[in-house]
Amino acid sequence: MPVRLMKMGECIQRLREEKGYSIEELAGLTLSSLEELRKIENGTQQPDKMTLTLLSNALNVYPDSLQNGEIHYRDSQSNLINLMKETLEYLQGTEKDNKEIAEHIEKLQKEYDIEMKEEKQEKEKTEQVEKEEQIFPKKVPEESAPKL
Known part of the structure; x- marks a missing residue:
């Protein structure tokens, strides 16, 4: 007998007993014959899918x-x-x-009149531009007088 089949059979038997099912009850829940389930538990038969x-499903594993x-x-x-x-x-x-x-x-x-960082940076830029315009006013082009 393959070891894997034996281990699987032992697990099935252990789980069945933990759940309190008789072998007949588990056979009924799995639509299996009593003989088929005994072979599976003994490790002499591989169950189909x-x-x-x-x-x-019946054993919750x-x-x-x-x-x-x-x-x-x-x-x-x-x-779940x-x-x-x-x-x-x-x-x-x-x-x-969060809201x-x-x-x-x-x-x-x-x-507390706390300004957001971005707003504060924008305000500082605007103030800097205004200061520069006061120090260095924009030159307004003189209208040239018509030449005679």
Whole structure:
């Protein structure tokens, strides 16, 4: 008997017992015959893809890991849905917090007359240009008088 088949069979039997299923119950859940399931658990028969999928679903493990003689439990859909809801609530809270922070910053800027960096730089440029124009006024071209 191949070692992999034996390990897979042992895993199936262990998981079945952990779930509290009789071999007859698991055979019914997987649409397998009692004889077929016994051979799979004994490691003398490889389950087909459909049986492997049904076994992994009934035992709440991943089919690939089961086939390799390993046990990797899957989260139930309700656990995943709850996790997604919690994540969404967290993100919505974060979005709300970010809006409140932005509003608070804006309020502080107005209250303390704090200018944004870009606005401040633009204002400084404008002031510099005005100073230069006062020191070095633009030469206005003189209108030339008509020559006679």
